[in-house]
Amino acid sequence: MKMNTDTAATAVVLPAAERLQKQGKLSLLWQEMKRNRVSYLFLAPFLILFTLFTIVPVVTSVVLSFTYYNILEAPKFIGLSNYRLLFVDDDIFLKAIGVTLKFAFITGPVGYIMAFLLAWLISQIPQKYRFFYTLCYYTPSITSATAMSVVWLYLFAGDRKGLLNYFAAKLGVIDEPYLFLQNINSIVPVIIIVSLWMSMGVGFLAFLAGLQNVPKDLYEAGEIDGIKYRWQQLIYITVPSVKPQLLFGAVLQVVSSLTIFDVSVQLVGLPSPLYAGHTILTHLFDYAFIKFEMGYAAAIAVVLFGMMIGLNRLIFKWLGRD
């Protein structure tokens, strides 16, 4: 009985106490923040720019995607119409999703594995030779798609003067020149090849650095435990040791393989023949800066944003586990 009144009493007192405690927590937090104001001052320039040019735009994109907005008139709320149009009526968008995914599912994994294997092979040779090979593989990724188009347009040119056509004709593989950049069957493969050539970027450097810092005694311990071949070392010792770098590289790879834009526009143009090289990002650019339908373009951006975050969450789930 006494117990009961006790609990009742505390039940009455509790909300007030909780409020007090909460207030205390808030003011404590405030005090803590005031005490650390120097830290926030350091952070301020970054946070202001980051908010202005990243956070606010993400929110604005989502809001705009529910409107019709052509820049001249004020945005008009139209609910989910943009999304309905995108997924039901816009055949070109569905095609762009197809091209982007086809592209991403090939370039993503292939480029990623290639970057890791090359970084691993380079880590097997003595330090003094490493730089030369690193330069060989990394340089393509720092060239600009615009600057390199002069080479690709020549290599894949559709007349017999194109290097590829010339050799194919010489070997007797083809009778007449193949239109690599106009034929809808070869557009995606060409874009993939060029992108793979440029894919040994930041991720590759991260792998290289991670691999150089795997503790040597792990390998010695492995040898004692009966590891005989290099591939066993690779799977049982090396890969687990560089897992954080692998995750970082994977995130960057997802982002870059979904944002294919430059290479496509430079090689096959915008719009490309029969939209065969049309990606989500070229579609976005088309609507945003050529047709100026900002609301619709924002909806495209939101879809792309969702795909990137979603895929990266998945990757974190797969690779992030210990």
Next chain:
Amino acid sequence: MTGAVKGRKDWGGFFLYLFLTLFGLLMLAPLVYMVSTAFKPTSELFLFPPRFFVNNPTLINFRDLLLITGTTSVPFSRFIFNSLLVSSCIVLFGILVSAMAAYPLAKHNMPFRSAIFNMVVLAIMFSPMVVQIPQYLLISKIGLINTYWAMILPYLAAPVGMFLMTQFLRQIPDALLEAARIDGASEWKVFWVVVMPMLKPAIATFALFSFISAWNDPYPAMVYTTDQDMKSLPLAIQTISGGYGVVARVGTLAAASLLMIVPTIIVFIVTQRLVLQTMAHSGLKE
């Protein structure tokens, strides 16, 4: 290699070098071709059968580059100047902004620290290109179209660079910071005298990545400027080529492209040792 597995090692090593070299040459081939085209005289440009290497190298393409663009209203050097100015501002101010933010995130213990850091990691997971529309609207609303600010400001708060700096700073011992604080240095002074010098490898890395992306990106000049004399180098190259898919003025174009690629390679060669040091701390963890 230390700790290498014994047996059949020589053959393995031989094939390793053979593969790395052949594949490396294959990767370099397009670049070599571009360099050799830049030095080809007109008589060699349209040879049939096509020739990979140049026979009689000449500088005529580089001269043409200046002449061709000299006939339009804007000289080519203006594009080079624009690109250099914009890229170096992005690199310099970007380093300052990111280093200042990385310091408290790595070494101070204030509320919302991990929330802010997680937000930055989240920003790595999507490309800034998905927010280009609101960015454009914002830039045009505050009247920055056709100014250098429009091409600089949106790129200063770079999540990847900032993430690398924070990670790098985390593994630096606190003892040095404490020593400076005991001597009575203010946080501002600690930042400049202790933190910035120690951050050097991360700064080099940041400089490399942000220089490359700023230098190569045709997009800001394409969208944020309408004046010819505000255009950047990648955009000018597109103009010389006469749009996509057109193979005109190959020699001049190759010369311009070469001019464009050389700075990025130089920056990489200068920074590479420090970059690899930094990238060792690039790991992400769940």
